[in-house]
Amino acid sequence: MSIVNEIPDKAAGGSLRELLPSSRIVAPIAVLAAILLVWQTGVRYFDVKPFIAPAPTDVLAVLVSDYPLLLRNFWPTLSEALLGFAVGNIIAVLIAVAFVHNRAVEKAFFPVAVFVNTIPILAIAPILVLIFGNGMTAKVVIAALICFFPTLVNMVKGLQSVGKDALDLAQILSATKNEVFWKIRLPASLPYLFAALKIAATTSVIGAIVGEWIGADVGLGALIIDATFNFRSPLLYATVFVSSGLAVLLFLMVTLLERRLVYWTANPRH
Amino acid sequence: MEALKVAEDTGFIPPAPPRAAVSLDRLSVAFDTANGPIVALRDITLDIEDGTFLTILGPSGCGKSTLLRVVSDLVPMAGGNATVFGKSPEQARRGRDIAFVFQDAALLPWRTALENVKLPLEMGIRRGQEIHRSERSPEELLAMVGLKGRENALPHELSGGMRQRVAIARALVCKPKLLLMDEPFGALDEITRDRLNEEILRIWQETGTTILFVTHSIPEAVFLGQKVLMLAAHPGRVKELVDVGLPRDRKLKMRESAEFVRTAARLRELLEEC
Ligand SMILES: Nc1ncnc2c1ncn2[C@@H]1O[C@H](COP(=O)(O)OP(=O)(O)OP(=O)(O)O)[C@@H](O)[C@H]1O
Numbered sequence: 001m002s003i004v005n006e007i008p009d010k011a012a013g014g015s016l017r018e019l020l021p022s023s024r025i026v027a028p029i030a031v032l033a034a035i036l037l038v039w040q041t042g043v044r045y046f047d048v049k050p051f052i053a054p055a056p057t058d059v060l061a062v063l064v065s066d067y068p069l070l071l072r073n074f075w076p077t078l079s080e081a082l083l084g085f086a087v088g089n090i091i092a093v094l095i096a097v098a099f100v101h102n103r104a105v106e107k108a109f110f111p112v113a114v115f116v117n118t119i120p121i122l123a124i125a126p127i128l129v130l131i132f133g134n135g136m137t138a139k140v141v142i143a144a145l146i147c148f149f150p151t152l153v154n155m156v157k158g159l160q161s162v163g164k165d166a167l168d169l170a171q172i173l174s175a176t177k178n179e180v181f182w183k184i185r186l187p188a189s190l191p192y193l194f195a196a197l198k199i200a201a202t203t204s205v206i207g208a209i210v211g212e213w214i215g216a217d218v219g220l221g222a223l224i225i226d227a228t229f230n231f232r233s234p235l236l237y238a239t240v241f242v243s244s245g246l247a248v249l250l251f252l253m254v255t256l257l258e259r260r261l262v263y264w265t266a267n268p269r270h
Numbered sequence: 271m272e273a274l275k276v277a278e279d280t281g282f283i284p285p286a287p288p289r290a291a292v293s294l295d296r297l298s299v300a301f302d303t304a305n306g307p308i309v310a311l312r313d314i315t316l317d318i319e320d321g322t323f324l325t326i327l328g329p330s331g332c333g334k335s336t337l338l339r340v341v342s343d344l345v346p347m348a349g350g351n352a353t354v355f356g357k358s359p360e361q362a363r364r365g366r367d368i369a370f371v372f373q374d375a376a377l378l379p380w381r382t383a384l385e386n387v388k389l390p391l392e393m394g395i396r397r398g399q400e401i402h403r404s405e406r407s408p409e410e411l412l413a414m415v416g417l418k419g420r421e422n423a424l425p426h427e428l429s430g431g432m433r434q435r436v437a438i439a440r441a442l443v444c445k446p447k448l449l450l451m452d453e454p455f456g457a458l459d460e461i462t463r464d465r466l467n468e469e470i471l472r473i474w475q476e477t478g479t480t481i482l483f484v485t486h487s488i489p490e491a492v493f494l495g496q497k498v499l500m501l502a503a504h505p506g507r508v509k510e511l512v513d514v515g516l517p518r519d520r521k522l523k524m525r526e527s528a529e530f531v532r533t534a535a536r537l538r539e540l541l542e543e544c
């Protein structure tokens with residue numbers, strides 16, 4: 001459960017780093033700049049053919065010149081990833097709630113969920129495209145599927161993370177199951193949920209792109225395939241760059257929401 | 271107050287309230303475990319008068335927590351009977367006669383100090399149910415435990431002693447007739463513990479609540495209790511009920527008095543026999 005273990009680390013690391021905003025931003029930028037510089041000079045010095053590996057400046061040129069093409073393919077992927085993110089996580093949360101309310105449901109369905117999770121997404125994607133066709137649905141389903149399992153596991157863990165004392169307190173107060181859920185279990189689960197949502201923010205983009213590889217006319221995934229087969233390497237690189245930009249964008253949105261909702265930074269049990 | 275009014279209006283005279291706050295009659299508690307049932311408490315017979323400050327001592331695992339938990343309906347009885355103000359533990363719990371302070375303050379980390387104190391007013395109240403409320407508002411209760419100005423602090427921003435004070439304020443918000451405290455200051459340093467001991471005595475004198483207070487510290491048991499209940503282990507049973515001959519109004523320096531030293535020595539002897 002490496003996903004769950006992320007929470008205390010985050011709580012511990014946050015405060016020190018926030019004291020040093022400059023090094024937090026400057027250091028990665030310096031490293032990135034160094035990599036780009038080595039890449040640029042390497043490509044030029046060894047005279048690598050652009051279709052094998054374009055220089056960063058070539059990629060940048062395409063980013064500017066083919067901007068409308070990239071943007072046109074950006075929107076479909078964004079909507080597939082967002083929809084898949086929403087559908088996959090909502091279903092995962094609802095099932096987690098059902099699991100926590102009813103042990104029998106968990107015993108029956110959890111093994112199925114584990115089994116579904118063991119199927120490689122690349123293997124199941126063609127099947128889903130066959131079932132749902134070449135349109136948007138297949139990509140949304142793939143993105144949803146890839147988000148589903150980490151959120152399910154973390155949400156179950158989060159809903160069960162309430163300490164014995166808090167549950168005893170609720171019983172002394174004669175609280176109903178509903179009150180325990182809304183006022184204790186659900187807030188207690190939020191740090192765990194967000195740990196999973198941050199993973200889902202990036203994997204949902206992967207899901208959408210994988211779906212587009214298999215069959216699509218539009219989208220960043222389709223553009224990647226197209227650019228590859230036409231040896232338009234600078235465009236390929238630019239598309240990859242935009243794809244990871246999309247993932248970063250979703251990740252940032254989830255992080256901002258987390259800061260608002262999970263304002264009690266310390267880990268509940270420490 | 272309510273009862274008096276009823277009596278005037280209808281001429282019905284309610285039965286005199288039972289004198290005992292907690293009455294245990296051959297009470298037993300058992301737990302089912304993988305290695306068969308464990309008898310945690312056997313044949314405990316004890317009456318605790320209303321308004322008493324009773325401290326409970328005993329070796330680890332002798333059933334001190336279990337005693338509080340059975341009185342507050344957190345664990346079921348296996349035999350015998352327990353009543354709280356003449357009612358079953360369940361009725362007393364539903365009627366909000368009982369409040370519990372745990373060793374770990376058990377605050378909800380996403381609620382501010384004030385919101386934590388208000389929690390009992392937002393939970394477990396059935397439609398139409400009237401619950402007792404302290405004459406003091408939640409804000410005043412926080413001030414009373416020395417947390418004026420920290421109303422909006424989150425639990426992780428408070429020290430261990432402060433969190434425990436919030437838990438005490440939360441326990442008082444529904445004006446409990448019986449306050450159960452399970453090693454509430456066990457994790458605190460000595461100075462904080464002394465201060466909270468004085469505070470809890472003041473609260474007891476002011477509110478007249480019956481308090482059952484579990485501790486591992488003999489000095490704490492003597493300083494706080496009018497009576498000290500010594501439990502023996504395997505199975506948990508009453509070893510002795512020791513009276514503390516100190517006045518109601520206690521000062522920390524009474525811990526050097528002859529009576530204090532004598533009682534503490536007696537309890538240490540008893541504890542060694544257990
Ligand atoms: N939920 C439970 N399930 C099984 N056994 C339990 C449970 N709670 C308590 N016990 C057993 O009952 C006995 C009394 O436990 P209890 O917690 O009441 O002791 P205690 O006097 O409070 O100990 P300590 O001073 O260490 O807190 C112990 O033998 C313990 O193992």
Ligand SMILES: [Mg+2]
Nearest residue numbers: 334335336452
């Ligand atoms: Mg105990």
